[in-house]
Amino acid sequence: MMRVCSASEPAPGRLENEDHVFQYGDLVGVLDGATVPDGFDTGCVHGPTWYVRQLAARIGLATAERPAAALTGNLAAAILAVRADHGDRCDLDHPGTPSATVALLRYGGDHVDYLVLCDSPLVLDLGAQIRVVSDDRLRTAMADLRQKALTVTGAGGVDQATRFRRAVTLQRQQMNRTHGYWVAAANPDAAYHAVAGTLPLRGPERVRRAALLTDGASCAVERFGLFDWRELLDLLTDVGPAELIRQVRLAEANDAQRHPGFKRYDDATAVFCGFDPE
Numbered sequence: 425m426m427r428v429c430s431a432s433e434p435a436p437g438r439l440e441n442e443d444h445v446f447q448y449g450d451l452v453g454v455l456d457g458a459t460v461p462d463g464f465d466t467g468c469v470h471g472p473t474w475y476v477r478q479l480a481a482r483i484g485l486a487t488a489e490r491p492a493a494a495l496t497g498n499l500a501a502a503i504l505a506v507r508a509d510h511g512d513r514c515d516l517d518h519p520g521t522p523s524a525t526v527a528l529l530r531y532g533g534d535h536v537d538y539l540v541l542c543d544s545p546l547v548l549d550l551g552a553q554i555r556v557v558s559d560d561r562l563r564t565a566m567a568d569l570r571q572k573a574l575t576v577t578g579a580g581g582v583d584q585a586t587r588f589r590r591a592v593t594l595q596r597q598q599m600n601r602t603h604g605y606w607v608a609a610a611n612p613d614a615a616y617h618a619v620a621g622t623l624p625l626r627g628p629e630r631v632r633r634a635a636l637l638t639d640g641a642s643c644a645v646e647r648f649g650l651f652d653w654r655e656l657l658d659l660l661t662d663v664g665p666a667e668l669i670r671q672v673r674l675a676e677a678n679d680a681q682r683h684p685g686f687k688r689y690d691d692a693t694a695v696f697c698g699f700d701p702e
């Protein structure tokens with residue numbers, strides 16, 4: 425049996441949460457919608473919050489219709505269905521079309537299936553080992569871009585707003601492209617670029633616990649170093665996902681004090697799944 429417990433919270437001061445967490449039967453998922461920077465077009469009349477809710481619903485439907493199918497195929501079907509949901513008013517070829525990271529875990533009795541697309545990691549307790557399933561292509565693509573931007577612009581001469589505008593434009597050009605990064609948006613092919621697999625729930629290598637996180641929560645380990653991955657799972661087990669988010673908010677507030685003007689708060693989501701042997 426799978427026990428699920430989750431918390432999701434928008435960044436302080438923001439009304440809309442562009443993260444989304446869902447459970448449909450044996451399927452648990454976390455989506456992190458890409459925020460649209462002020463002043464940028466998307467070609468879409470709906471927006472990121474609509475996109476993540478719609479995509480979650482479509483993933484649920486696809487999985488209900490084809491419970492035995494691979495998660496990649498179901499995600500591709502869901503992305504395709506959301507294309508139609510946009511209707512005629514949206515330009516789905518727009519480089520800023522709404523997008524979301526995806527982390528999925530499906531309970532299968534004696535095994536779990538998982539899928540990770542873009543930077544929402546899955547943390548798995550396999551007993552002796554903690555495995556983190558992550559998709560680092562966005563991070564790699566961004567590091568490449570920063571390197572290029574430095575070479576092109578040199579040290580100065582361009583104001584921060586212009587640099588930001590260029591960075592967003594460059595990032596959009598890398599979306600869902602070979603040598604770029606893959607994310608759920610308008611192209612169903614992205615699903616086949618996800619990191620996906622199956623792990624046992626029986627035997628010595630079995631999955632004991634799992635956490636699905638958006639980067640607003642995984643930053644507890646990756647950015648703030650509050651604890652390691654096993655300690656993060658222990659916190660989720662002993663106290664719960666809301667406590668993880670509370671600690672992230674404290675770390676963000678401390679950071680904001682130390683580096684005024686420097687980014688940032690983020691929507692944060694954590695889901696804990698515990699597996700009891702039958």
Ligand SMILES: [Zn+2]
Pocket residue numbers: 467468469470471510514
């Ligand atoms: Zn739209």
